[in-house]
Amino acid sequence: MNPPYTFPRNFVWGFATAAPQIEGAAFEDGKGESIWDRVAHTTDRIHNHDTLDVACDHYHLYKTDFALMRKLGAKHYRLSLAWPRIYPQGRGAVNQKGVDFYHRLIDSMLAHGITPWVTMFHWDLPQALEDEGGWRVRGVAEAFATYADTIVREYGDRVKNWITLNEIVCFTRLAYGGIDKAPFTNEGEKVVNQTYHHAILCHGHGVRAVREHGGRGARVGLTDNPTVPIPLSETKEDIAAARTAFIQNNTRIFEPIFHGRYATDYLRKAGADRPIWEKGDFDLISLPTDFLGLNLYTGEFVRAGKGGRPEVVPFTPNYPCADSPWLKLVPEALYWGPRWASEIYGAKAIYITENGAGYDDQPPVNGEVLDVHRRNYVRACLKELHRAIQEKVLVKGYFLWSFMDNFEWQDGYNRRFGVVYTDFVTQKRTPKLSAQWYSRVMAENRLV
Ligand code: GBH
Secondary structure (H helix, E strand, C coil): CCCCCECCCCCEEEEECCHHHHCCCCCCCCCCCEHHHHHHHHCCCCHHHCCCCCCCCHHHHHHHHHHHHHHCCCCEEEEECCHHHHCCCCCCCCCHHHHHHHHHHHHHHHHCCCEEEEEEECCCCEHHHHHCCHHHCCHHHHHHHHHHHHHHHHHCCCCCEEEEEECHHHHCHHHHECCCCCCCCECCHHHHHHHHHHHHHHHHHHHHHHHHHCCCCCEEEEEECCCCEEECCCCHHHHHHHHHHHHHHCHHHHHHHHHCCCCHHHHHHHHHHCCCCCCCHHHHHCCCCCEEEEECCCCEEEEECHHHCEEEECCCCCCCECCCCCCECCCCHHHHHHHHHHHHHCCCCEEEEECCCCECCCCCECCECCCHHHHHHHHHHHHHHHHHHHCCCCEEEEEEECCECCCCHHHCCCCECCCEEECCCCCCEEECHHHHHHHHHHHHCECC
């Protein structure tokens, strides 16, 4: 590992997970049904008909999980709270047992010397809200506002780092536009644009809630997963084309959040499918944040086509890929993603809130899982991230997805992203080679 890839002092290193993917206890202590519980139990959409019922049973095993996390040397941990655990019906009566669970969880985390980074929403919409129209209807934002107020009031004395939403595209376009996320409906562009609008409105409420109730030192930002265009070659022309592509790809989220309006170009192209908004929406949506979270796994190659216009260079079948078919190995995304976000939108502090690789790892042999494939990809990604930092892009931290193998949405338990192997029958955890490696990276604050 030459040259010494040292990271800045106080660089934040940690792990990331999400409640629905690890907690289990899907119907315990008064938790309400989420849209993912519903699709898991009533459709064929999820690999092997896997459910979220038990997952990693983290609901019961959190203490030993935090002990392991700490043993590996993580001092920061990004988790999410389950909205349907706090409000089983999405709004209305609070479920005290759910509220108490997260008090215990946060206290245990802190007792293990781990700083929480809490995502308010990571896709597990209460089914009751979906029954009212879900992200299609504005009511979701009112319900979210109350939920955000409640959790910031409850936990804000100990939680100082808040993330409003995880990956808006995954519960809007991919969910209502016929791709691969719950509730798996296929509606037109008008509906999809409207779901985006309600999502960014919720982001605004999340920021507002932290400002109102977060107390001293509270910080808040969005986590997004922009499609990252990589210039095919680092020529002026390709770089300019990739830059344009970044703006176009992410127009529904970054323009309103950073500029307080939709881009005229977007509205013109959307025509009658443009979203409806109300007076004052953009004041909320564009409230200043403290950081931007980026989930970066892959990218797309772009070159300057006719008239300099961006042209996506399709992946050939030979292009290297993780076992998750969407996860083409493009470590350059960790350089260009932060660079575009800071260059174009002036993002001051950037955290990589997820990065990792999904493989169908085999069970431990003699206590070992030799996932050199994952270790090498993450290392390649961190090299690219290091380049961004060298060039003065303000990247402040990195959270590896994921601490342990967990419920990988439509791929069920088949596809593993953990650096700790989860045996879903015995719930035994086995740190993989990548965990031992990442542990050293965190300890030495440099690539090894
Ligand atoms: C993240 O999603 C999630 O935050 C996390 O919960 C998840 O477990 C993790 O990554 C690993 O998947 O448009 O049909 O080509 C990443 C989600 C997956 C979203 C691929 C875009 C492309 C599907 N991304 N998806 S498609």
